[in-house]
Amino acid sequence: MNNQDLAKQIITQVGGESNVISLVHCATRLRFKLKDKSRANKAALEKMEGVITVVESAGQLQVVIGNNVGQVYAQIMKDTNLEDAERKGGNTERSNSSVLDKAIDLISGIFSPLLGAFAGAGLLKGLLALFVQLSWLDAANGTYMILNAAADSTFYFLPILLGFTSARKFQANPFVAVAIAGALVYPSILDAFNNAQQIAFLGIPVTLINYTSSVIPILLAVWIQSYVEKLLRSIIHESVRNIFVPMLALVIVVPLTFLIFGPVGNTISQAVASGYTWVYNLSPLIAGIIAGAFWQVFVIFGVHWGFIPIMLNNLTTVGYDTMMPMLAAAVLAQAGAGLGVFLKSKNKQTKALAGSTTIAGVFGITEPLVYGITLKFKKPFIYACISGAVGGAIIGAGGGRGFGFAFPSLLAIPTYIGSGFTTTMIGITVAFILAIVLVLILGFKEETEENTAASGNALGNAAPLPGTESLVDKEVIVSPLNGKIMPLELLPDEAIASGAMGKGIVIEPSSGRLTSPVSGTVTTVFPTGHAIGITSDEGVELLIHVGVNTVKLKGQFFDKKVKEGDRVKQGDLLLDFDVEQIRAAGFVTATPIIVTNSASYLDVLKTDKSEAKHNDYLLTIVNHSLKEDHVYEDK
Structure with a gap:
């Protein structure tokens, strides 16, 4: 089925365009927020060619597509007015959604559009660090400087990117939000911070903070912006609204951000980083076991989004994150279980599916592997969780760290170079190999090719x-x-x-x-x-x-x-x-x-x-x- 047909059928089976409040996508899923979930035909969606499975989680109907999700999403946007509806305010929360559902939906809506840029830039940063370690590049070399600028800009100007995506989620003007974020990282402001200069706004002292790479301050600022704009639109005549609402929003929100919301957001960021570090330091080994064992469970239910801001905040606040290497053990364990199924199975269809999805899993896209192989046969998924726990424990106990954001996968290894790199590699390797061994020794249940033929299912003759x-x-x-x-x-x-x-x-x-x-x-x-x-x-x-x-x-x-x-x-x-x-x-x-x-x-x-x-x-x-x-x- 081509993308155009798949896009049309998906929209039909979720209850039509009129039933969609909003639609975003992540690496493998279309994430629908629907007005009436009862109008969606989940069974029909699951049976579509091109759909791996359908999950209801965090107040969303999540249609798992796999690597092709970006093209299907683009086709839906082309064929419908959903994007325009979102900009006009269609992306409102349903009153009966739980607090957790709303939080996960908010986080996924803000961060999921940026994950591709984060992953690409993080991987490039890791490769540059590796090339410098191997003396293939000199940090003073022009080639390194240009490539490092390309890799670092995503994180340096992170407030600007988050300003745009959060404005879409908060129903604020995204370009005004970008201007607010730009003010936070404006060169003269950064110079004043670096030179410890004392400045004031209308006589009120301003606490200068380096907002480059920050997360929470801009989110607070845009949230306030959305309410300020709503108030201004209600009192300013429509004939001059397009001029004065943006101007007054900047005049009000930017100073308030420097005076109040920025320092408050920075304090929250520091508290989150300190809180995570405190919990992690209680027992890095237990933290590794939990992360390695349950990460894929979190992914299945779509609640893994809640950890993305924590990882980014750790990177921007303390310069590294200890969670990402432990999660790599969970991901590579699933890939190992998939390879075990490939080696063990005598069914040609299972072997073909296990082979292709294992390759995707090694590179961080595990949902086709999980839904198509390991979770389908149950035992391989359990073996992978056990193996991920063992690998995560090794990484946690050894102090593994990630120094750039990247999807946990084989490609992310360069971002782990530094403190704890050796134990990180040992943990990942153990998780991968142990999952293979458990599948080969303990086995799993599936139909033989003979039974599949007898049932007439999928042989085509x-x-x-x-x-x-x-x-x-x-x-x-x-x-x-x-x-x-x-x-x-x-x-x-x-x-x-x-x-x-x-x-x-x-x-x-x-x-x-x-x-x-x-x-x-x-x-x-x-x-x-x-x-x-x-x-x-x-x-x-x-x-x-x-x-x-x-x-x-x-x-x-x-x-x-x-x-x-x-x-x-x-x-x-x-x-x-x-x-x-x-x-x-x-x-x-x-x-x-x-x-x-x-x-x-x-x-x-x-x-x-x-x-x-x-x-x-x-x-x-x-x-x-x-x-x-x-x-x-x-x-």
Whole structure:
């Protein structure tokens, strides 16, 4: 499924654009804040090709996409007015959200747009430090100076970046917020601070502070700005509002920030850093165990955002952070568990998925790996948490530190160069290798490839493997059309999409030739030709309904080739129809193939392919229980 189709279907299944209060994205997730969560079809979202899973956390509906999330987000912004709605004030909190939900939503909304820049700049800083250590670059060299400026500017001018993103979240003018942040790091102000100069505003002494790389002062300033602007807009006439509101906001907020909010924010920053250091120093080993064991659990529930400001604050306040190296153990442990599954599994599909997601996990993107492999099979996730705890304990006890912000991953290693680097490397290595060993020795449970074939799930062909015929009483249904495959839930016809008429699947036809998916008897041919019912020789009752509401065409563009009572063989022509003319008439051509007596069967298994051709495997109708899942465990 391409990004355009995926974006449209996601918006449809979250309840439509009108149901979306706001939308942001992080490294792997679309994070929706919805007006009415009951209007979102979570089951349909989870079944979409291109969606890994769906999580409800922190007052958000989080659609996990993976590495492609940025492109899908951009397509949604292109196809909708959500961005404009957010700027106009649509991003308001629901009154029934909990304090924690509001806090996580606020933090993620402010920091998630900046994570890419943080990660890239942090990695570059780490590499430059490594190159200087290896004498590949001289710190006095022009090349180093330019690259260091590129890496350091993101953090040096952090208040400006946070001013813009926080203004979007607080519904303030983002460009006025940037001007406020710019005043905090203005050269003459910094010179006065560096020279210990005493200054005053209207006779009131100003406590000068170095606000470069600071976090909390600008957040307080923009929060106040949002209320000041709201008040000014209510009392200033609209004819001059666009001029005087920004001017007066600057005149009011900038001095107040230097006099009050800046010093208060700086005090809070120091307190947060001191508080974290105090807790960490109680027992670095226990801190490492907790961080290594539970970080991925925090990620699953989306509450890991609460730690991002702490990490940044530590870096800007004390110059390093002890949390990030411990989290690297958790991330690499998941990657190790994924590699263990790759080595242990005998299922080709599992091996392929484990291999690709493990590579992404090594580089810090763990959600596809967690949802697709380790959490799916349960035991590998537990082994990874145990291994992460061991690695985190080693790193914590050894005093590992991160000296630049980067996603915990293999790429972040250069940012750990310095105090505790050796134990950090030992801890990461132990976490990775231990997870592999635990998976290989203790095993995990999954379907064998043989059982997958027997169930007809994901093989894409109808022929059973030799020797498996007796495992299950089943009937295979082949595709009656050429086209793209969609879940039944995505059909814009509630009666069919709800499953009330039976289980099934949908094909968006690329051509208008409909053939029989089974051998059997034609039981129904609608006079308009838009729908045909067939009962197979084994008793499976199928309804093939071409398009949605196409009965209104009264037979136009349909050419029936069979009549009720006709015997047909699998692959015989049932109907010709003009796909393009039907679409031109304004009708949806997505065609459901429904097992109308599916309640009489144990299950209806569907292909995992995204496209089908005539006579390709489509469905398996299961009468009796499948053989028990194979267990990969060494006794």
